[in-house]
Amino acid sequence: MRRRFAAALTLAASLPASMAARAEDWPMFGGDPSNRHHSALGQIDRGNVAKLRPAWIFQTGVTGYFQAEPVIVAGVMYVSTTGNHVAALDAKSGRVLWTYTHKARTEKIFGPPSNRGVAVANGLVYEATMDGRVIALDAKTGKPVWDKEAVRPEEGETETASALSAQLGDKPVQGSSRLGFKMPPLLAEGLVIVGVTGAGYGLHVEDDKGGLDGGSVVGIEGGYGRRGWLAAYDAKTGEERWRWYVTKQDGWEGAFRATTPDGVPLHRDIAAEKAAAPQHREAWRVGGGSLWMTPAYDAEAGLIFLGTGNPAPQNFGLTRPGDNLYTMSLVALDVRTGALRWHFQQVPHEEWGYDVASPPFLLDHPTPEGPVKAVAQASKTGWIYVHDRATGRLLARSEPVIAHKNLFAPPSPEGTVVSPGPLGAISWHPVAYDAAAGRAFAQVRHGAATYTVKTVPASGGRPEIRYTETSEAKGEPSFSTLTAVDLARGGAIAWSVRAGSRLSGGTLSTEGGLVFSGEEDGHLDAHDARDGRILWRFQCGAGIGGPPVTYAVDGRQYVALAAGGASFTKASGFGTGDALVVFALPD
Known part of the structure; x- marks a missing residue:
C-alpha cells in the first residue's frame, strides 16, 4: 500500500503547482485537469473488491436527478444536489459540516433541476446554477462570498411552445431554450470557467404521467433557440473576464461539407x-x-478543450443552412482570453442530437514519430477521436463502439430510423482513461431513434409550423x-460487456485494476479492467446518476457516488432517491 500511495504522490507532483493536491484527494471534476477519471489508489483491488461494503450514506433530502460528482479536499x-444545494461532509464518517440551501430566482429553468458538481480552491466552493448564477461559498462555513447572475434563463423565449402545444392536443410542451448551468466549473489561472446549457435543446412533449412521450423531442423550424457560450469569471470577485460564443458570427455557414472531417457521408441537400x-444570414x-x-x-499549453452541442433548431436544418460553426465540435480555447485556437466539427449541419457532450480527456498518444500530446473525445456517433492538442489534427479514430x-x-x-439515436453511443457521461494500460472505458448505449418531419397546417392567422x-x-x-477501447493500439475494442440495464453516470478506473460503472436500475458494478468481468456489485436503491470517485482518508480507500435516479424519463420503471453512497473495505 505504501508503494501505491508513493505512486500517487509522484502523479500529484507532476501536476502544475496550481493544480497539485494531496494524492488521497479527488480535488476536482475528473480527478485532475486531464479529466481522465482515473485514480492511482489501489488498496481496493481485484483480489478484495468482493468485500467492499457501505461505509456511510448521506441523504440529501431532495429526491431525483442526483448527477453530481463529489469533490474531496x-x-x-x-x-x-438537485436544486443546487451544497453540503460539506466529513469524508471519513459522513458527518455534516455545513449545508447551503439554494434559493432560485426563477422556476423557469431548462429541464430537470440537476447539477453535476462543484469546484473547490482557495478556501472557496464554486457552483454554477440552473437559474443562471455563478456563486462562491466559504469552504469552512458554506456562507455565500459572492453571487453573480450570469443569465436569466427565460430571456429571449419565443411563443412557439404555446402555439405548438395547442396544435398537439394541448399536451404540455417544455423546453423553449432556457439557459442555465449544469457542468461543474473548471478552475484555472485564477478563473472560474463554465458554459451554459439549454441553448439548442428541443422542446419536449410531456405524456400523461408527467414524463416525456417516449423520449419525444421536437425541433421547430424557424427562429427557435439561443446562442450558447462559455465564460470565465474572476475567482476572487466573480467579475466576468471573457466570453466565447459557440455560434460563429461571420461565416457560420462554413464550407458546406458533404462529409464529416473523417470522411463519413452526410447526405445533405447542399x-x-x-x-x-x-x-x-442571421x-x-x-x-x-x-x-x-x-x-x-x-x-x-495554456489551452482548455471542450465539446459543443447541437445547433438550433434541433433536428431541423432547413432554416440554418451551412455547417453551423462551431456547434457539434471539439474546440481548443486560450484559457486566459477565450480566443479560439482550433476546432474539429464532428458533424457539420447536425440533425440528430449528437452533441459533443462527454468530457474530453488528455493523453500522450503513440505515433511512429513518438508520443504526441493529445486530447481524446468520446462521441455520440460511436467513435473515440484523438487529436493533436496543439493543432487539432486528427491522429486516430477508434473502431466503432456500436453498430450503425x-x-x-x-x-x-x-x-427515418437511425442508429445511434440522440442518447448516443456515448453521451455526457465521463469516460475513464488508464494511461498505463492505454485503455479508455466507456458506457455505451446501443439503440435507434425515428426522426419524423411533421407539419401543423396554418390556421387562425398563424402560419404553418414544421417540426421534427x-x-x-x-x-x-x-x-x-x-466497453474498453485500446487507444494505445489503434483504437481496437479490447472487450465489451452487456449490462443488465441502461448504464449511466460515467466510469472510474483505478490502479487496483478495477473499473466502476453505475446502472439505472441502481446497481454499482466493479469490473476487472483486463476483461470486463463483474467482480462485485451493490444495489444502491435508486438509479445511478453521477460518476463514481475514489479517495483515501487515514490510509483507507473509499468509493463514492450519487444514487438518486438517472433516467431522463419518469416512466423508466426504476426508482428515484436522494443518497450519496460511500463504500470501503471492512476495518
Whole structure:
C-alpha cells in the first residue's frame, strides 16, 4: 500500500503547482485537469473488491436527478444536489459540516433541476446554477462570498411552445431554450470557467404521467433557440473576464461539407441549403450550441478543450443552412482570453442530437514519430477521436463502439430510423482513461431513434409550423455495454460487456485494476479492467446518476457516488432517491 500511495504522490507532483493536491484527494471534476477519471489508489483491488461494503450514506433530502460528482479536499467532501444545494461532509464518517440551501430566482429553468458538481480552491466552493448564477461559498462555513447572475434563463423565449402545444392536443410542451448551468466549473489561472446549457435543446412533449412521450423531442423550424457560450469569471470577485460564443458570427455557414472531417457521408441537400442561405444570414443569433461538461485543461499549453452541442433548431436544418460553426465540435480555447485556437466539427449541419457532450480527456498518444500530446473525445456517433492538442489534427479514430444504421440519413415525413439515436453511443457521461494500460472505458448505449418531419397546417392567422419529432425506434435493439477501447493500439475494442440495464453516470478506473460503472436500475458494478468481468456489485436503491470517485482518508480507500435516479424519463420503471453512497473495505 505504501508503494501505491508513493505512486500517487509522484502523479500529484507532476501536476502544475496550481493544480497539485494531496494524492488521497479527488480535488476536482475528473480527478485532475486531464479529466481522465482515473485514480492511482489501489488498496481496493481485484483480489478484495468482493468485500467492499457501505461505509456511510448521506441523504440529501431532495429526491431525483442526483448527477453530481463529489469533490474531496483534505478529508472534506463537497457535493451539490438537485436544486443546487451544497453540503460539506466529513469524508471519513459522513458527518455534516455545513449545508447551503439554494434559493432560485426563477422556476423557469431548462429541464430537470440537476447539477453535476462543484469546484473547490482557495478556501472557496464554486457552483454554477440552473437559474443562471455563478456563486462562491466559504469552504469552512458554506456562507455565500459572492453571487453573480450570469443569465436569466427565460430571456429571449419565443411563443412557439404555446402555439405548438395547442396544435398537439394541448399536451404540455417544455423546453423553449432556457439557459442555465449544469457542468461543474473548471478552475484555472485564477478563473472560474463554465458554459451554459439549454441553448439548442428541443422542446419536449410531456405524456400523461408527467414524463416525456417516449423520449419525444421536437425541433421547430424557424427562429427557435439561443446562442450558447462559455465564460470565465474572476475567482476572487466573480467579475466576468471573457466570453466565447459557440455560434460563429461571420461565416457560420462554413464550407458546406458533404462529409464529416473523417470522411463519413452526410447526405445533405447542399444545393437547397445554399439557395436558402441568403434568407437566413442571421440564423447564428439563435444557433444553439449547449455546453454540457467540464473542459480538460493543459496548463503548459495554456489551452482548455471542450465539446459543443447541437445547433438550433434541433433536428431541423432547413432554416440554418451551412455547417453551423462551431456547434457539434471539439474546440481548443486560450484559457486566459477565450480566443479560439482550433476546432474539429464532428458533424457539420447536425440533425440528430449528437452533441459533443462527454468530457474530453488528455493523453500522450503513440505515433511512429513518438508520443504526441493529445486530447481524446468520446462521441455520440460511436467513435473515440484523438487529436493533436496543439493543432487539432486528427491522429486516430477508434473502431466503432456500436453498430450503425442509416447514420446521418436525414429526417423524413415517413420517419427515418437511425442508429445511434440522440442518447448516443456515448453521451455526457465521463469516460475513464488508464494511461498505463492505454485503455479508455466507456458506457455505451446501443439503440435507434425515428426522426419524423411533421407539419401543423396554418390556421387562425398563424402560419404553418414544421417540426421534427424524435422518438425511440420500435423493434430495434436497445441495451448498454461497458466497453474498453485500446487507444494505445489503434483504437481496437479490447472487450465489451452487456449490462443488465441502461448504464449511466460515467466510469472510474483505478490502479487496483478495477473499473466502476453505475446502472439505472441502481446497481454499482466493479469490473476487472483486463476483461470486463463483474467482480462485485451493490444495489444502491435508486438509479445511478453521477460518476463514481475514489479517495483515501487515514490510509483507507473509499468509493463514492450519487444514487438518486438517472433516467431522463419518469416512466423508466426504476426508482428515484436522494443518497450519496460511500463504500470501503471492512476495518
